[in-house]
Amino acid sequence: MTPPRSIVVAGESIAGITTVRELRELGHAGAITLIGAEDCGAYARPPLSKAVLKDDRADDTLGYRLDGLDIDLVRSPAVTADVDRRVVATANGREIGYDALVIATGARARRIAAPGQRGETVLRTLDDARLLRTRLDAARSALVVGAGFLGLEIVSACVARGIPVTVVDVDPPLRRILGPFVSEAITTRAEEHGVRVVTGGQATLTGDPVDGVRLADGTVLTADLVVTCCGEIPNTAWLAGTGLADLHGVGIDQACATAVPGIFAAGDITCLRTDSGRPGTRTPFWSTAVAQGKAAAASALTLDPAGPPLDDYFWTEILGLSIKVVGPLPLPGEPDLVEGSVPGGSALLTWIGQNGQRTVVSYGKRIPVPKLRALAG
Ligand SMILES: Cc1cc2nc3c(=O)[nH]c(=O)nc-3n(C[C@H](O)[C@H](O)[C@H](O)COP(=O)(O)OP(=O)(O)OC[C@H]3O[C@@H](n4cnc5c(N)ncnc54)[C@H](O)[C@@H]3O)c2cc1C
Known part of the structure; x- marks a missing residue:
């Protein structure tokens, strides 16, 4: 293949x-067009629910640099893709042809407000984080809907x-992903910090603008302040009619190739x-986005990816x-408790799954990520 x-x-x-970055690293000297949708450019999302909510000085530390990459940067969202003509159209009227396309338009926050109900607060973008920080400055009470990682970071x-x-x-908090043991430990810790943890049944938002929740009972x-953290939805609207996406997102194989030749996703x-x-499976974590970005670049250049399209490391x-x-x-x-104590807030834990694979969790324990990876084997 050429x-x-x-x-x-x-x-x-x-x-x-x-x-x-990987395309250039792998020696691609041809044209690259990068299409962005946010005026502020690229930034890291993980700090949005951590450092950014604490301190506005963190805002200036988030940006990703594009220096030296020699790209054509188009800051206007992609609105359609014509996979037969190999053209992407952007909202500002450009039509950009390609030999290979990499789809990396991510996801947006899933909203649970009723149609027309105003004032639902979510956290996905830098603008969301700035708004939430301002609202936290003024809030005397808060309700967080969703006890996953993001919800619990906002609770924190x-x-x-x-x-x-x-x-x-x-x-219960984190139970769906980290199981009953970690869930119970986190629930106890939350309650020790004065957090009220309410579980059972689907909550709906009340008020217009939103001012609370109605529980199943x-x-x-x-x-x-009411913040909803109920997952995310892949940004696939611009791919309508291409057959590339369904409700779960854009399907890829181990090389990040989609069902359409010349089109990859990460x-x-x-x-x-x-x-x-x-x-x-969807794995909406930072390390997997990096692994897939590298794999998609290699595949787009008709090379074999150096690594798998999944990196099962994440942090919170x-x-x-x-x-x-x-x-x-x-x-x-x-x-199995390898070291430390969970109630003491510093422990190293391991699980062996049904397939014999090991998962390692450092729970409040300072340990370098490479060491953690080595323990997982
Ligand atoms: C608040 C928060 C905290 C997080 N914390 C952690 C953490 O602690 N650990 C961890 O592992 N992961 C964390 N994550 C998840 C991690 O940030 C994501 O997995 C990662 O950002 C995914 O990167 P992405 O490039 O695939 O998509 P995104 O970061 O969603 O970026 C997609 C980009 O595409 C743009 N776009 C959308 N539609 C179009 C279009 N039509 N045309 C052009 N551009 C478009 C969007 O504006 C966006 O800039 C967190 C996420 C959030 C929101």
């Missing part, structure tokens, strides 16, 4: 930027500011297809604890 001359990368965030920001906070979810809880927009044809910061995880999820049952 390597492509012109490559279009849609999505100016970690997956797209990694793709562009409330606790750090002394704002009484309730977190509401169908399941009819109980209504209200607060100055990051939160992707869904790794299974061989059996069952819906694949909850109630003063740094939690790092390497290995397959979700986590079943009780772990």
Whole structure:
């Protein structure tokens, strides 16, 4: 196969930027067009729910640099893709042809407000984070809907500011991903910090603008600030009619190739297809976006990717604890305690999954990521 001359990368965030850097790293000297949708350019999202909520000086530390990459940067969202003509159209009227296309348009926050209901607060973008920080400055009480990583990071920001906070979810905190053991430890820690943890049934938002939630049993809880953290939805609207995307995102194989020749995808927009044809898995974490950006770049250049399209490392910061995880999820049952103490807030835990693969969690314990990876084997 002849390597492509012109490559279009849609999505100016970690997956797209990694793709562009890797294309140059691998020696691609031809044209690269990077299409972005945010005026402020590319920035890191993980700090948005951590440092950025604490301190506005963090805003200036988030940007990704594009120096020396020699790209044509188009800051206007892609609105359509014509996969037969190999052209992407942008909102500002440009039509950009490509030999290879890498789709990296990520995801947006899933919203749960009723149609027309105003004032739902979410956290996905830098603008969202700035707005949330301002609202935290003024809030005397807070309600967080969703006790996953993001929800619990926002709960942590409330606790750090002394704002009484309730977190509401169908399941106990983090249980769906990290299993019952870590969930119970985090719930206990949250309650020790004065957080009210409410589980059971689907919550709906009340008020217009939003001022609280109604729980499944009819109980209504209200607060100055209500934030919803109910997952994310892949940004696939611009791919309508291409057959590239479904509800789960853009399906990719182990080389980040889509079903259409010459088109690849990376990051939160992707869904790794299974061989059996069952819906694949989404892994909307930073390290996987990097791994897929690298793999998509290699594949776009008709090279074999150096690594798999999945990096099962991620981290979070909850109630003063740094939690790092390497290995397959979700986590079943009780772990082995390798070191330390969970109630003491510093422990190293391992699980062996059904397939014999090991998952390692550092729970508040300072440990370099390479060491954690080595322990996972
Ligand atoms: C608040 C927050 C905290 C997080 N914390 C962690 C963490 O602690 N650890 C961790 O592992 N992961 C974390 N994540 C997840 C991590 O940030 C994502 O996995 C990562 O950002 C995915 O990168 P991406 O490039 O695929 O997509 P995104 O970061 O979603 O970027 C996609 C880009 O494409 C743009 N775009 C959308 N539509 C179009 C279009 N039509 N045309 C052109 N551009 C378009 C978007 O504006 C956006 O800039 C966090 C995410 C958030 C939101």
